[in-house]
Structures are given as structure tokens and as C-alpha cells.
Amino acid sequence: MRSLKVRFALLLGSIALVVVLAAAGVLAAIGAAERTIDRTLAAQGRLELLAELSGRMTQFGMAAVETIGNPDLAPEAMGIARSNVDRALTTVDEALSRSVAGSDDPLDRMQYALRSRPMAQLRAARVILDRQVSQIVRETDSEKRQNSIKGALNGFGAMTGQPLSFLIEAERRSMVLGSDAARELSRRLRIAAALAVLDALGLVVLLWRSITRPTLARIEAVRRAAGAIGGGKLDTRLSVATRDELGLLVANVNRMAARLSRREGRVAADRAALEDTVEARTADLRAANARLEAVDRSRRRFFADVSHELRTPLTVILGECDLAARAGPRITDHAPAFATIRKRAMRLKLRVEDLLRVARSESGEIELDRRALGLAPVLAEAVDNLASEAARRRVALTFEPGARDLEVLADREWMRQVVESLIDNALRHATGLTRVVVALSGGGAAPARITVTDDGPGFGDREQTLFERFRRGDRPAEMGFGIGLALARWLIEQHDGTIRLGAGEDGHGARVTLDLPPLDLTVEGDDAASRDDRRMRKDDAA
Template identity: 30%
Template sequence: MFKARLSVWLGVLVAVVATQFAVVVWLVNQSELERSRSLRAKDALVQYLDLAANKQRLKVWFAQYLLTDAAPVPLRDRYLERMQASLVELERLHALEAADPSDQAIETVSRQTLAALQTNFEALRAQILQAQPHTPHPNPSSERATVWDEMLGVFDISQGQDMRTLIAEAIRLQETHSRATEAAAQTALERSRRLAIFSILSTIALSMGFVAYFAWDIRRRMAPLLDGTLALQAGRMEHRIAVHGRDEFDRLSLSFNRMAEEIQLHRANEASQRQRLEDAVAQRTQDLHAANQQLLEIDRSRRQFFANISHELRTPTTAILGEAEISLRRSGHAESVYREALERVAATARQLGARIAELMSVARQGEDSLQGERHPIDMPALLQQALEQQRGAAAAQGLDLQLQGQALELLQALPGQGLQLRGQAAKLGQALTILLDNALRYTPSPGSVRLGASLDLATPQPRLVLCVEDSGIGMAPEELGRASERYWRAEAARRLRPEGMGLGLAIAADIAAAHEGRLELQARPEGGCRACLILPLDAAAQD
């Protein structure tokens, strides 16, 4: 079985690695032991050297003491403390060497030397501490020489041994021992390094062989399964894998063959069901799309209808309120003045009723109701009527509303030139009212609004141009192209009049288009805006 073979090989690999690890650990411990021996030998050598140096410094101090009586006592105590510390450290190091069997020979020699040095140090310290300044003597030089000879005996001789020779021999012995232990430590470290490299390389080689063998075996056993997977991915559900044994891969092959059979059966059923479902979904989607388009169109028509109603009712209502407020503020005038104001209110109210009737017609028939029967239009009367309707609102806002130049004379002379404007007077009056209302609404006080007319004969068909100019907030050049879109308003207009809906210019543009003309907006260099209705003229009918 593949699993059993894999477990055996893994066990062998783990055992080899564990053995190599144990050997490497042992070698590392040996290297550490040799390094500790080398460090102890070096520390002992340093302490012997410090002991000899401090002893020499103490001798110099004592000579100064004999000659001048001015040698500093703290310096003497410091030298004694250092010598005592060196002896204590040597005692500790020799105790460690005594515990190591390999250091027994050097430890025996060092212990004898250390005992002699300790005895000499005790005698020297006692003699140094008892020394007193010399008293007057007939021959001071002779006295100092005697004291110096006595101290030299203490410094250099102890129990018949020459301390200088003893310390020098101890230093030589420690140097030899230090070099030997350092060489042993280097040898152990090199041996550990070589064995570690060998262990690592052998483990890598064994692991690579193990991985290569099982990778080859797994790839050989997985190839049929991979081919079967690719066959299923390509849609060949009849593909089956040959089974030759009963190990894990053979059982996986059997499971793959049973899975392929199930997939083949389910795919056949799924194909037939999917086709039926797709047909039903396509039909239902088509029905829903048609219904959704119908609902969207109904909703659009409803929104536009109510927007038109709100705008159509607002403009005449504004004119009526303006006339009424002007009349209420007047007092002491003749009855004719009030009659004229009431007549204008009545005329505007009739127009309001006509707008309501037309909007109801739009709601019943759609916007095609704009295309009605056309009649010749009395343009001077139309301009005068539009001007009079807005005059009250202009006065209430403190604005100057006037007819520009020779507009009336020009319009009265059109029939004499064989030209006339045909269309729906009520609709054109509505468009003019919208333009005047917009100009008044977006012109701050004090300001002016002018209604003018001109004739364009440069085109094949003569055109009448009706323009409303104001000194108001105007529009940026990049905003003029969108001004006639429904529900769109310029930024400055929204700040000044946040309650608007952006329908007036769109309705005026529709009315102009219904008369085969267009609405054109321009920015005035001196500020404000110019809105023009450009309408084609027809030849006047002959009797």
C-alpha cells in the first residue's frame, strides 16, 4: 500500500535525522567543554600576570615610602585588594580545574604554587601594614637599606622559595596550558563543523532521494486521474480510468469512474431541463420587458403632465395676483382705471381657464394636441397683451418692463409686405408669457426687461424674431445649450429661486417647434440673457 511505504520511508528519514542531531549535539557539547577549559586557562594566566604586576607596583610604592615618607596609603590598599582579588579568582579557577579529570596535572602544580603565593601574600601584607615611617638616626641611609633588605626578603622569598621564579614558572605553565586548551577547542570545533556539514549534506541527499522517488511514483499514479479530469472538462463523459490494484489510487480511480457516470446522467437531464427553463425565461423576460416599458412610458407621461399643469397654472396666477395687488394699492382713481385692471385680470383668468382645458386635452390625447389648426395671428395685439399681463408683476418687483424700439410698427407693417404669421395665438402668447415671466423672476431689482421684434430676410423663408432681453443673473455660455431641457436649471437660478422646476423654457421650445420655429438663448455682454422665438412667416392670403 502506498500509505504504508510512505510511512516506512518517513520513519527511516526521521530516525536518521534524529541520530545525526544527537551526534551533533554531543560534538557541540564537547566543543563547549574545550572552549570552557581554554577560557579558564586564559583567565588563570591573566590573574597570574595581574598578581605579578600588582606585587611589583607594591614594591615600588614601598620604595617610595622609604625614601620620601609621602607614598599615598590608599594606593597601597588598592594594590593589596587587587592582589587579594587575583588570589581569590585563582582559587575559584583551580577549583573548577579540579572537577575536570583532564586538568588534574595542571591543577596539582597550580594548587602548590597558589598555596605558596597565598602564604607569601599574607606575610607581605602583614609586613607592609606594620611598616612605620623611620625615626631620626645618625645614619638614615643605613637604616633605610636595612628596612629595604628585610622587605625584599618578604617580597621575593617565602619558605625558602623564590617568589619571582615561582610566579614566572606559573605564568609559563599557564601559557602552555592555555595554548594547548585553545588548540583542543579549535580541533573540537572543526570536528563538529565537519560532522555537521556531513550530516546536513547526507540529510539533504537522503531527503532529495526520498522526495524524487515519491514524486515520480505519485506523478505516475496521478497521470490517469489527471487525464480523466481533463476528459471530463472537455465534455467526454464516457471516459473511464483503468483499475489494476486495490491501493489508494485504485480506489480513487473507482470513485472517479462512478462520479463520471453520475455526471453523465445528470448532465443529460440538466440539458433537457435547462432548455425548457430557458424557453420559459425568455418568454417571461420578453413579457416583463414590454410591461416595464409600458409602465415607464405611463410614469413619464404622468410626471410630465403634472409638471406642465404646475407651470401652466403658476404663470397666469402670478399675473392675476400682480394686477390685484396693484389695484388694491391704488386709491382715488377713476372707475376706468379699476375697470381696465379688472379686464386684464379677467383676460388672464380666461387664459388660465384655456390653459387648464388644454392641459386636460394633453392628458387625454398627449402632446400632439399642440399641432392644431393654424390661423393668422395679430402680432401687435399679442405683444401688447403679453406685456400688459406682466406689467403688474414687474411693477411689484420694482422692474422696468417696456416694449423695445419700433416693434409694434414693424409687426403692423408685415401684412403690407405680403407676410404674416400663422399658428395658434394662445400658444404663442403662452410662450411669450413664459419668457417674460422668466426674465422678471431672475432679474433682481432695480432692473429692466425689454420685449422686442425684428425681421430676418436673409434666409429663403422670411422669419420673425421675438426677443425678451433682461439685465438679470444670466447664464454661463456652457449652460445655454441645456437651458431648454426639462427639469434642468442653472446653478445661479437654483440659488435665486429654489422653488422652480425647469419646465418653462422647455414648454416654450416645444411651442416654437410646433410652429416650425425654434427657441434661441444668448448671453448678453452687458449682463443678463436674451431669449428669442424665431418663427417662419407665410405669404399673406389674397382676397
């Protein structure tokens, strides 16, 4: 048998055969037991009917005595007793007929024939006694009636006693035989059950040794091999002893182990190459980080050095311009030239101060000098500083100061630089830009509002991400001097204000709105006193 299907089919067929034979034996035993029980119960029923018949016969004899002893009474008692006897005789005959109905056993028919004759004698005894009672009742002599009834009753007893005893004894023997047959059947069934159990155990042992145990042993070998392969022992191999389903499984396991072994070798080689690549890339990244750190340090040092180096000569230039302007009259009036030099130098100084602020903001060294100031001059200066850049880009840059100037408590230079940064962002990042408007509004209890509006494409879905630190626009090549929206928001919040991004007029363009709280004289006085205290402490320390 080279197929596990045939082996398991044989196993299941053997089990099914054993089950069928066991079921057939059980059914046969049940049938035999039912027949034995039916015979015994039928004999018991007939015995009870014979006992009832004996009682009816006795009642019939008593009725005959009463009828002869009192001839003037109505003969109803005699008739009732006669009917009871006939009914009992009929019931016994029917029970005897049922015992042989459908039976082909000659013993049953012989026993029925033996019981028929006593039953005929009982019927004859009832008829004879009935005739004798009829004759005795007509006798006029009471003594003769007494003698006649005694003789009739003696004859009736002689005729019924022996048949009844025979029938009762026969039924009793039938019950005894049924009980003996039941015990014999029980003994045979026990022997048959023991033999069936032994045969089933022998068959199970045979099937276990020939089919189940070899199959389980091979499955266990496959399980151990799979566990070893799963544990990393990829050189594990199984011997292919048969060509059945388990043999094919063993062959597949061997092929799987061989493929896994080859794949593990390739994975080990790839891992080594990957580790070398990662190590090389890590070294490159370290070197790049070191270079970036050096560049960043150089950049910071450059900002600081440039700021300090440029501020000193610019201060000298401005001083010389002031001295020349205050000097006596000359042949040539250089006042306009000096005014232009001063104006350009002041703008360059502002740029240098902006560079210094940016350098300090990147290092976290931001100090605010909050004072009471009017916003209109600050905004006008911011617009004037970027007017040339707007003209170069052909963008109309206008300032709308509003009805009156608004005073706030703020750092003048940082406020100017924030507004310049917003204008610079609009000029550099708005595609198709034609107009930028800086407006001042508010007053009274309402906050002072600064708006920078353009007619460009707007912010779109980037409104929230533009406030992120180090976030850059879509045109990173244009560097500019802006401080960025993240720093602008931080500065406005330090001034207790808010900054919002939104759309321009009619939903087109972009608008940046700065709201600053109006000037509170009490707060301004406190801040001035605090600054004076700090200045005095510095002078004392110096």
C-alpha cells in the first residue's frame, strides 16, 4: 500500500465493519431477549386468566347451590355466574390462540393442543352442572335435592379440578422455562460480548501496528525536522522511505530546507554588504554634519563680524557728515550731498542693525526696548526703505496712514523690521503681484491694526504651515533680509498682540493683519520706571 488514502480507507472500513457486526449482534440479542420476555409475559398473563377462571368456576358452583337451596328466588344470579364463566373461558381460549398465532415452532403447537382438551373439559363441566341444576330444581323432595346438589357439586369439582391444575401447572412451567431461557440468553450474550471485545481489541492492535504507529512515527519525524529547521539548523534532512503522501511531504521539507539554506547565505552576504554601506554612509553623514556645523559657526561669526565691522565705520561717516554740515559757509554748498550721504548711511546702518538682530534672534539673545511710539512714522519708514525694491519689481507700494496716528508700547526697531519683513515677503513670494498696500487703522479702545495687503495668489492651504519655524517659501533662491513669520508672530505676541493670515479684498490676494493693544499710560510709566532702574543698576555696576 503506497498511499495513505488506501491505508486510512482500510482503517475506516475495518472500524465500520466492526461497528456493523456489533450492531447486528446487539440487534439479534435484543430480538432474542424480546421473544423470551414476550413468552414469559404471555405465560404470566395466561396464568392470571386461569386464576380468574378458577374463581369464576367457584362462583358458578356457589350460584348453583343458592339456586337449588332457594328455588323461589329469581335465577338472575345463576345466569350472571354462567355468563362470567363463559366469558372467562373465551378469554383463556383467545390467549391460548394468540400464543401460537404466527409461530412455526412445533413445540408451541403441541402445547396448544395439550391445553385445548382441558379447556373442553371445563366447558363440559359447566354445561353438565347447568343441566343438573335445572333437573334438581324441579325435584319436590328437599332431601333428594340436597343429596342431588351434593353429588352434582362433587362431580363438578372432579371435572374442573384436574383440568385447571393441569393448565396452571403448564403455564407455571412455561414461566420457569422462559426464565431459564432468559438466563441462558444472558450467559450467551456475555460470552459473545467478551469475544467481540477481544476481536475488536485484536483488530485495533493490528491496525495500530500496521497503519497508525508507522504513520505517526513518520509525522513525528517531520515535526522534529521542521522544529530543527525553524531553530536555524538548515542542514537538517529526512530520508524518503516511501512514495506516498508523507514521502512527498518529506521531499518538500528537504527542498524547503535547501532553499532556506541558500537564501540564508545570500541574506548573510547582503547583510554584510548593507552593513558596509551603512557604515560608509554614516561616516559620510558625520563628515557632512561636521562640515555643516563648521559652516553654521562661520555664518554666525560672519554675521556678528560684519555687523560690528560695518557699524563702526558707518558711525564715523555719520559723524563726519554732521561735522561738515555744521561747519562754516564754503564756496561750494555740499549740504545736499551730505544729506544724501547721511540718508544712505542711515539706511545702511539700519540694515546692519537688522543683521545684528537676526544674528541675536538665532542665538536666542532677543531684548525688547518697549517705549511709547507712534506707528505712522514707523510704517512710513518701512515703506520708504523698500520703495526702491518695489519699484525695481514694478510693484506699486503705498501707505495709508488713516485719520490719525496711533500710539502703542513697542520696540521701534523690531516693529519696523517686522513690517519690512512682511512687505519683503509679499514682494518676493507673490507671483504676478502689482500692488502692495500698508494700512493703519483703529483707535480709541479698539486695538491698533496694521494690515499688509497684496493682489497676489494668496496663501491658499499653507496658512497654518507658514508660521512653522524655519519654514521657507516656494522661491528659496531669493534670500532677502526678512525675519520670517515664525519670529514675527513671536515678537507680536511679546507685544501682547496677534497676527493673522487671510485673503485680501473680495477674496483675492493675501492679507497679514497685526493687532496691537492701545497705549496704556499706567503701563508705560511702569515700564519706563523699570528701564530706569535697570539703567541705574548697570551704571552702579560699571
